[in-house]
Amino acid sequence: xxxxxxxxxxxxxxxxxxxxxxxxxxxxxxxxxxxxxxxxxxxxxxxxxxxxxxxxxxxxxxxxxxxxxxxxxxxxxxxxxxxxxxxxxxxxxxxxxxxxxxxxxxxxxxxxxxxxxxxxxxxxxxxxxxxxxxxxxxxxxxxxxxxxxxxxxxxxxxxxxxxxxxxxxxxxxxxxxxxxxxxxxxxxxxxxxxxxxxxxxxxxxxxxxxxxxxxxxxxxxxxxxxxxxxxxxxxxxxxxxxxxxxxxxxxxxxxxxxxxxxxxxxxxxxxxxxxxxxxxxxxxxxxxxxxxxxxxxxxxxxxxxxxxxxxxxxxxxxxxxxxxxxxxxxxxxxxxxxxxxxxxxxxxxxxxxxxxxxxxxxxxxxxxxxxxxxxxxxxxxxxxxxxxxxxxxxxxxxxxxxxxxxxxxxxxxxxxxxxxxxxxxxxxxxxxxxxxxxxxxxxxxxxxxxxxxxxxxxxxxxxxxxxxxxxxxxxxxxxxxxxxxxxxxxxxxxxxxxxxxxxxxxxxxxxxxxxxxxxxxxxxxxxxxxxxxxxxxxxxxxxxxxxxxxxxxxxxxxxxxxxxxxxxxxxxxx
Numbered sequence: 001x002x003x004x005x006x007x008x009x010x011x012x013x014x015x016x017x018x019x020x021x022x023x024x025x026x027x028x029x030x031x032x033x034x035x036x037x038x039x040x041x042x043x044x045x046x047x048x049x050x051x052x053x054x055x056x057x058x059x060x061x062x063x064x065x066x067x068x069x070x071x072x073x074x075x076x077x078x079x080x081x082x083x084x085x086x087x088x089x090x091x092x093x094x095x096x097x098x099x100x101x102x103x104x105x106x107x108x109x110x111x112x113x114x115x116x117x118x119x120x121x122x123x124x125x126x127x128x129x130x131x132x133x134x135x136x137x138x139x140x141x142x143x144x145x146x147x148x149x150x151x152x153x154x155x156x157x158x159x160x161x162x163x164x165x166x167x168x169x170x171x172x173x174x175x176x177x178x179x180x181x182x183x184x185x186x187x188x189x190x191x192x193x194x195x196x197x198x199x200x201x202x203x204x205x206x207x208x209x210x211x212x213x214x215x216x217x218x219x220x221x222x223x224x225x226x227x228x229x230x231x232x233x234x235x236x237x238x239x240x241x242x243x244x245x246x247x248x249x250x251x252x253x254x255x256x257x258x259x260x261x262x263x264x265x266x267x268x269x270x271x272x273x274x275x276x277x278x279x280x281x282x283x284x285x286x287x288x289x290x291x292x293x294x295x296x297x298x299x300x301x302x303x304x305x306x307x308x309x310x311x312x313x314x315x316x317x318x319x320x321x322x323x324x325x326x327x328x329x330x331x332x333x334x335x336x337x338x339x340x341x342x343x344x345x346x347x348x349x350x351x352x353x354x355x356x357x358x359x360x361x362x363x364x365x366x367x368x369x370x371x372x373x374x375x376x377x378x379x380x381x382x383x384x385x386x387x388x389x390x391x392x393x394x395x396x397x398x399x400x401x402x403x404x405x406x407x408x409x410x411x412x413x414x415x416x417x418x419x420x421x422x423x424x425x426x427x428x429x430x431x432x433x434x435x436x437x438x439x440x441x442x443x444x445x446x447x448x449x450x451x452x453x454x455x456x457x458x459x460x461x462x463x464x465x466x467x468x469x470x471x472x473x474x475x476x477x478x479x480x481x482x483x484x485x486x487x488x489x490x491x492x493x494x495x496x497x498x499x500x501x502x503x504x505x506x507x508x509x510x511x512x513x514x515x516x517x518x519x520x521x522x523x524x525x526x527x528x529x530x531x532x533x534x535x536x537x538x539x540x541x542x543x544x545x546x547x548x549x550x551x552x553x554x555x556x557x558x559x560x561x562x563x564x565x566x567x568x569x570x571x572x573x574x
Contacts, residue, residue: 121145158182175354193376195349195356203378204340212380213396213568217310222253222262222399225311225564227330230391245391250561252311253404259283259306260406263557279557282306282408286445300412302541304503305446311561330567332385332394334365344369355381361388383568394568416539417445417452417504419546435535436511439504446503449478452546453538454493454510458531472533476540477504488522488529490515510535 032045038052063076069083094107100114101124115124123145131144137151160182168181169189176190195203202208216223228247246269253262260282268274276296280287283306289296335343344360351357356378358371366389372382384395422440426433456472473484473491481494492513499505512535522529537546 119146190376192351192354193356193378194351195358195373195378197347197349199378200347200349200358201341203373209340209380213312213565214310216380216396216398217252217254217312219398220254220256220401222251222401222403224395224397224399225250225252225561225568226393226395226397227564227567228391228393229330248560248564250557250564251399251403252561253401253406254308255406256308258406259308260408261306261308262404262406263561264404265557265560277557280404280406280408282406285408285410287409287412298409298412299415300408300410301415301417301445302447303445304448307444309562311565330394331367331387331392332568334362334367335369335385336568340369366390394564396565396568414542416542416544416546417447419443419504419537431516433514434511436509438509439506441506443504443506446501446505447539447541449495449497449502449504450476451539451541452477452504453540454495454512455536455538456491456493456512456514457534457536459534460531474538477510478502485517486528488517488526490517 030044030046031049032042032047033040033052034045034048035041035052036043037054039055040051040053058077061073061075061077062080063073063078064071064083065076065079066072066083067074069085071082071084091109092107093109093111094104095102095114096107096110097103097114098105099116101117102113102115115126117124119128128146129141129144130146130148131141132139132151133144133147134140134151137153139150139152165182166178166180167183167185167188168178169176169186170179170181170184171177171186171189173191174189175192176188203212226247226249228245230245247267249266249268251262251264255261260280262278262280264276264278266274266276274292276290276292278289278296281303285300285302287298287300289298291297341347344362345364347358347360349356349358354374356373358369358373360369361367362369366387368384368386368388370382370384370386371380373379374381380398382395382397384393384397386393386395420440420443421437424435424437426435428434453474453476455474457469458472459467459469462468472486473482473493475482475493475495477495477497479495480497481492484491484493492515494511496509496511497503497505498507498509514533538544539546
């Protein structure tokens with residue numbers, strides 16, 4: 001009411017003075033709370049109108065008002081000086097980055113000392129050296145620690161890695177030109193040797209020619225020896241073709257590393273009749289075939305001792321000199337016995353693909369001669385003497401190793417060894433009979449004595465008329481001797497291993513003795529007493545009697561080759 005009165009006092013004079021309505025409103029706005037400590041204090045009020053409002057005083061909350069303090073109180077309105085702060089220890093300096101080479105797990109403050117080994121090779125990055133680390137590369141750097149992919153394996157920059165380079169002769173004029181070579185080596189090149197007449201004369205010298213033939217046998221190459229002769233004149237007249245010939249062809253191969261000998265022999269009679277035998281002999285056995293590739297079968301037989309004889313080696317006679325064949329001279333003898341260089345009317349020399357050829361003809365003898373030589377110094381690769389108006393021919397040629405597979409096949413059907421006996425003898429008295437024999441010099445299969453039995457047998461017919469063989473007594477040769485008594489006789493079997501090597505060898509011998517029983521003898525009329533007893537050898541390994549499949553001994557083949565070769569090398573004889 002008091003404020004309203006005051007307002008009225010202000011307005012009435014204003015009205016009397018002629019104040020406008022707006023001036024009266026302005027006068028009304030000068031009223032308000034003029035006390036600054038009031039909640040609704042109005043700083044523009046000129047006259048306090050008694051409207052001031054005062055809030056209830058708030059209660060002061062004492063505490064620590066500093067947020068970094070250990071006991072900071074966010075509800076405190078007034079700091080009371082109670083703040084407590086943590087004790088700050090000295091920092092532990094070190095590398096605080098766990099991927100660093102020198103990371104210190106106990107460090108509390110990084111000191112900037114971190115070092116790194118990014119590739120984990122034990123060398124810090126600051127000390128790594130990039131380069132080629134492959135020792136096989138031609139630019140290998142032994143001080144490099146990090147491979148940067150710069151390794152160079154092509155030293156000559158020809159586009160071929162060094163490891164793939166092939167050294168060889170790249171001269172097309174050389175006999176050993178190698179188109180597959182990538183690196184040219186002129187020192188490897190071999191150039192054609194063109195033989196002249198003087199060279200041929202030197203080669204046909206007795207000593208040079210002889211050593212050439214012997215050298216053939218010492219090579220591990222294959223050698224073909226052939227001899228062809230005419231049939232009788234009568235047979236020749238009966239035929240209108242040239243088939244009436246007898247030919248012997250032998251192929252010999254020698255592999256000294258694997259201890260294997262290959263031998264193939266073909267004998268042709270009258271052109272259309274032939275006998276073939278092929279033998280592969282090694283340290284662990286023999287494979288052989290009788291008959292051609294269509295009709296013959298391969299067999300496996302074991303031979304404990306490897307044999308090789310050079311058919312071109314000179315054999316000494318009892319007097320220490322060169323042996324002389326008693327065989328009739330072949331057409332090759334015409335060449336060797338009559339100064340080979342001057343033997344023909346002329347010599348024609350030619351050269352083709354590294355092979356020197358020498359051809360000559362003797363009109364007076366009706367014979368042609370042909371030689372082929374390779375290499376420098378020249379080596380004999382082919383030799384042939386032949387009739388130019390007939391069929392007679394002898395020759396020898398070096399063949400490629402691919403002509404035969406040198407291997408022993410142990411999966412072939414087994415065949416027995418062949419016992420080659422000599423000096424066979426039977427001695428019979430009133431009460432005793434003895435059979436005996438020696439292994440001949442031709443025997444070549446040296447088989448373990450445990451694998452061969454000597455047997456006493458007899459054969460008789462059964463009720464069906466079939467022949468049945470009965471074994472009376474048997475003994476492995478390794479037992480050396482044994483005794484057996486049957487209903488009429490006492491049998492004593494013995495084997496003499498004269499060289500004491502434990503194998504069947506030439507010179508070994510057997511004996512079988514049959515003696516009448518002294519005690520309780522059988523009657524004279526006993527049928528058993530008059531059986532036809534036989535002495536046989538049985539091959540336990542092959543499960544058949546010895547010689548179950550006929551095969552000439554390997555030495556026999558070599559002997560044939562030696563005969564052929566000797567006819568070619570007659571010039572060696574005195």
